[in-house]
Structure formats: structure tokens, C-alpha cells
Amino acid sequence: MKVIQHSAETLQTALVSSRQDLVKLYSKYTKVERQLLEEGFHPGQPGSLFQPxxxxxxxxxxxxxxxxxxxxxxxxxxxxxxxxxxxxNTIYIQTIGSFGEAGARTDQYVEWLRDYCQAFFHGLSVKLMPAVTVAETGCSFRVNSHSYNLQILTGDLLRFLGSRKPKDAFCIVGITMIDLYPKESWNFVFGQASLSMGENP
Incomplete structure (x- = not known):
């Protein structure tokens, strides 16, 4: 087991831009805003948001x-x-498939996720889309030969999300408790994103 920890000088080189317009913008931040950002230069200190x-x-x-x-x-x-x-200026959250034993509490968990995104991405609106079943997505799927879990092909899922992306969307995020795989040779992935699929005109 090892810990990856960079020096404050290395972090400053990586995090502080040499572009004068960005340096000027940074100088306009409040003392509290700068203090929060500069915590990244000293990871691991007690109370720091950033850890090695x-x-x-x-x-x-x-x-x-x-x-x-x-x-x-x-x-x-x-x-x-x-x-x-x-x-x-809107983030859309699309739930896909069953959320297992969570049952009736699923709606509460998803609402908490929406609230968190709303707070984290300050200034953007976050909306929930009506839940869909796996069958409604029309995605290819398989049963993993090792885990025997149902898995959805991510490329198909990205295309499905792209087709449902509203015109005012900054992005659409699919949330599922079902395993994902990007191609037959892969065991699984935790998630996948596309920067261009479902672009708005």
C-alpha cells in the first residue's frame, strides 16, 4: 500500500494557470473562496477537503x-x-431499471441525489426525468459469465440517453444499479460518458 502525495509546489504548478485573464479572475474571488481552493495545495491537513x-x-x-x-x-x-x-442550463437525471431492495425509498434516494447536484452545480437547474425500465431503453444486454449479473451495453445506453436529451439540457445523466459493459472483451465498467453524443443543435 502506498500513498500518492504531491508537494505544494507541484500542485500550484498544476492548478494555477499562467493565463493573465484567469489570474485576474482568481484575484476577484473572496478570501473564503480562495481559502477553499488553496486547500488543494495542502492535502491531508486536519479538516481539509482534499486527502492524499x-x-x-x-x-x-x-x-x-x-x-x-x-x-x-x-x-x-x-x-x-x-x-x-x-x-x-439544466442537468437531467434519468433513472434506469430496478433499484433492488430499496423499494419505496428509491424515490427519496433519487431526490437526495437531485438536491446534492443542485447544491454542487450552483446556478444550474437539476430535474428528474420519469423512470424507465431496461426494456424501454432497447439496449443490448448480456449475463456476465463470471458474476451471472445482468449487464447493459454502454454504447446503446448512451445513444438512448442522447435521444431523450431535452433542448435546454446542459447534460443528461443515467443512473442505474445494473452492471455496465462497454464491449464483449470487458468484464464491467463503473460508468461511461460521452462528450458529443446527443448534441443539441
């Missing part, structure tokens, strides 16, 4: 799937990065 990442084994995601580091500058300039607008 613990890697338990070589099969953990970070060592098993090496990725190029991304600093704030490259994130900000990414042509695929979406920002809300007056005409695309």
Missing part, C-alpha cells in the same frame, strides 16, 4: 491505467470542455 490518494495494490486504477497528467491550463483550453449557457 491511497493505492492499495497494483490492480488499483492509477497504476493499472496510466494517464497523462492534466493541469488547469490544458483543462481550460480543452475544445471539448462544455460550459453552461442561458439556453443549456
Amino acid at each position: 490518494i491511497t493505492v492499495h495494490s497494483d490492480s488499483d486504477w492509477i497504476p493499472a491505467h496510466p494517464e497523462e497528467p492534466q493541469d488547469f491550463e490544458s483543462f481550460y483550453r480543452d475544445p471539448y470542455r462544455k460550459t453552461p449557457s442561458a439556453s443549456h
Whole structure:
């Protein structure tokens, strides 16, 4: 087991942009807003929102799937990065399939999720769409040969969500308790996203 922890200097290099327009914008933040952001430079301190990442084994995601580091500058300039607008300012949540033993409490859990998203993505509206069954999605599915769990093909699910995306949507998020798989050679995935599927005109 090892802990991945970067120095404050490394984090500042990654998180603080050299672009003068962004530096100027940052300077307009209140003292409390800057204090919150700067907690990221000192992860692991008591009460900090940011903690070091613990890697338990070589099969953990970070060592098993090496990725190029991304600093704030490259994130900000990414042509695929979406920002809300007056005409695309709503997050839609679509529940899919059964939520198991939660039963009647499912509606309460989903409402809590909506409330959380509403608070986290301040300024955006978050709406729940009517629940759908797996059959209604028309997605391909399989029974996993190891776990014997039902699994839905993510590409089909993304296309289904894209077809239901309202015109004022910033994005649509599908929530399900059913396993997902992206292609036959994969065992499962925790989730999958598309930056372009279901684009609004």
C-alpha cells in the first residue's frame, strides 16, 4: 500500500494557470473562496477537503491505467470542455431499471441525489426525468459469465440517453444499479460518458 502525495509546489504548478485573464479572475474571488481552493495545495491537513490518494495494490486504477497528467491550463483550453449557457442550463437525471431492495425509498434516494447536484452545480437547474425500465431503453444486454449479473451495453445506453436529451439540457445523466459493459472483451465498467453524443443543435 502506498500513498500518492504531491508537494505544494507541484500542485500550484498544476492548478494555477499562467493565463493573465484567469489570474485576474482568481484575484476577484473572496478570501473564503480562495481559502477553499488553496486547500488543494495542502492535502491531508486536519479538516481539509482534499486527502492524499491511497493505492492499495497494483490492480488499483492509477497504476493499472496510466494517464497523462492534466493541469488547469490544458483543462481550460480543452475544445471539448462544455460550459453552461442561458439556453443549456439544466442537468437531467434519468433513472434506469430496478433499484433492488430499496423499494419505496428509491424515490427519496433519487431526490437526495437531485438536491446534492443542485447544491454542487450552483446556478444550474437539476430535474428528474420519469423512470424507465431496461426494456424501454432497447439496449443490448448480456449475463456476465463470471458474476451471472445482468449487464447493459454502454454504447446503446448512451445513444438512448442522447435521444431523450431535452433542448435546454446542459447534460443528461443515467443512473442505474445494473452492471455496465462497454464491449464483449470487458468484464464491467463503473460508468461511461460521452462528450458529443446527443448534441443539441
